[in-house]
Amino acid sequence: MKEELPTILRSFSKVRLTAQEKGTMKKNLESQIGLPSPANKWHTIFWSHQMKVAYGVLFITLSFGSSVVAASGQSLPGDLLYAVKTQVSEKLERVFAASTPDDRAQFETRLVARRFEEAEKLAEGSALEDGKKEMAKTQIERQIEKAELALSKIKHEEPAIESTSMMMQSFSATTEPAPDTSARKIANDDRDDYSRDRKNSDDENDNNREKRKDHEERKKFDLDEVLEKHKDIAKKLDIKKSGRSGWDD
Amino acid sequence: MKHDNHQQFLELYDAHADAIFRHCYFKVSDRELALDMAQQTFMQLWVYMKGDKPIEKPKSLLYRIAGNLAIDWYRKKKSESLENLMDSGYEPSDGKNGTIEMNAEIENILGKASGLSKDDQNLIIWRFVEDLSPKEIAEILDERENTVSVRIHRAIEQLKDLMKTT
Numbered sequence: 148m149k150e151e152l153p154t155i156l157r158s159f160s161k162v163r164l165t166a167q168e169k170g171t172m173k174k175n176l177e178s179q180i181g182l183p184s185p186a187n188k189w190h191t192i193f194w195s196h197q198m199k200v201a202y203g204v205l206f207i208t209l210s211f212g213s214s215v216v217a218a219s220g221q222s223l224p225g226d227l228l229y230a231v232k233t234q235v236s237e238k239l240e241r242v243f244a245a246s247t248p249d250d251r252a253q254f255e256t257r258l259v260a261r262r263f264e265e266a267e268k269l270a271e272g273s274a275l276e277d278g279k280k281e282m283a284k285t286q287i288e289r290q291i292e293k294a295e296l297a298l299s300k301i302k303h304e305e306p307a308i309e310s311t312s313m314m315m316q317s318f319s320a321t322t323e324p325a326p327d328t329s330a331r332k333i334a335n336d337d338r339d340d341y342s343r344d345r346k347n348s349d350d351e352n353d354n355n356r357e358k359r360k361d362h363e364e365r366k367k368f369d370l371d372e373v374l375e376k377h378k379d380i381a382k383k384l385d386i387k388k389s390g391r392s393g394w395d396d
Numbered sequence: 397m398k399h400d401n402h403q404q405f406l407e408l409y410d411a412h413a414d415a416i417f418r419h420c421y422f423k424v425s426d427r428e429l430a431l432d433m434a435q436q437t438f439m440q441l442w443v444y445m446k447g448d449k450p451i452e453k454p455k456s457l458l459y460r461i462a463g464n465l466a467i468d469w470y471r472k473k474k475s476e477s478l479e480n481l482m483d484s485g486y487e488p489s490d491g492k493n494g495t496i497e498m499n500a501e502i503e504n505i506l507g508k509a510s511g512l513s514k515d516d517q518n519l520i521i522w523r524f525v526e527d528l529s530p531k532e533i534a535e536i537l538d539e540r541e542n543t544v545s546v547r548i549h550r551a552i553e554q555l556k557d558l559m560k561t562t
Contacts, residue, residue, distance in 0.1 A: 162418045172413065173406070179442075
């Protein structure tokens with residue numbers, strides 16, 4: 148042997164993975180470590196956040212009877228069952244009602260309205276003067292923060308008017324003066340033509356109607372609208388409308 | 397925390413994938429099988445990493461896991477062990493290009509190395525192929541560094557003798 152044995156042995160290091168083999172193995176490993184095994188998957192579902200909340204509700208329901216959870220829905224800040232309402236029922240609602248950022252924002256905005264309505268109920272009696280003012284104020288401010296955070300996570304997308312039949316839909320559906328857009332003018336001029344078209348595009352109309360309904364539903368829970376609607380109680384509670392124009396001017 | 401683990405795991409893979417594959421390949425002499433074994437080695441490492449106990453020497457652990465997997469394989473496939481395959485003139489295949497790019501001298505040495513005990517084969521591969529220091533090998537084997545150095549020296553002398561006899 149011309150060469151030293153250790154030197155020859157070192158040349159064994161030529162044996163290595165090809166780039167493709169290395170990449171494929173890495174991908175395999177990544178997918179294996181990223182996804183839970185079937186056993187872990189069930190474990191994960193079983194102890195997921197949603198299930199934990201559901202267990203909590205189940206426990207309370209079994210322990211105190213479903214009437215407690217139901218009764219907590221009518222509770223107001225300062226009531227014994229108010230914590231059940233906000234910490235159990237609403238958390239459960241949040242988990243199941245808010246699967247997308249859009250839904251989450253809508254849900255949180257709805258809760259802002261709910262908090263205001265609770266404060267208004269308190270104000271109807273003398274509860275606000277009985278030391279519950281701060282409690283109600285804190286609840287509202289905290290919920291507004293949650294709603295603003297949820298809203299910041301979605302992009303507000305105004306649904307575009309997607310077809311001529313959609314324009315006709317909006318034209319015949321509303322009696323309010325519409326904005327003077329060029330699309331609107333076309334709709335006025337060619338109303339008869341569009342009516343004919345509409346007959347042939349029932350499916351499309353249904354689709355657009357759904358989208359419009361969804362958009363209107365979303366607008367209904369627009370945070371600004373909610374704040375505006377409840378401005379009286381907001382002023383009474385000295386809640387500042389930070390960063391928004393309107394009732395604290 | 398989980399993300400850190402993932403990151404650390406992938407870094408370990410990038411650093412040691414070739415060496416672990418090579419180690420497996422010299423054990424099983426089959427490229428596809430060595431690929432499976434190397435992947436399994438890293439999966440077992442991941443299982444350790446998910447545990448509560450911190451891993452101080454992941455490189456040593458990788459070799460230990462690969463070694464154990466090879467022992468399991470030897471037990472299952474004793475009739476097709478490296479020694480028998482080499483004795484019957486088996487040439488390691490890379491599963492793609494027919495014969496792996498190894499010169500005849502290296503193949504010859506591999507064949508001779510099969511005359512050594514498995515422990516000595518490991519010592520030679522780790523020291524001269526993987527370029528592990530006696531200290532690192534001592535960590536893998538959980539032995540003293542001096543002991544390992546002496547054993548490496550003896551193994552290489554034994555291999556030289558085997559080379560001379562044929």
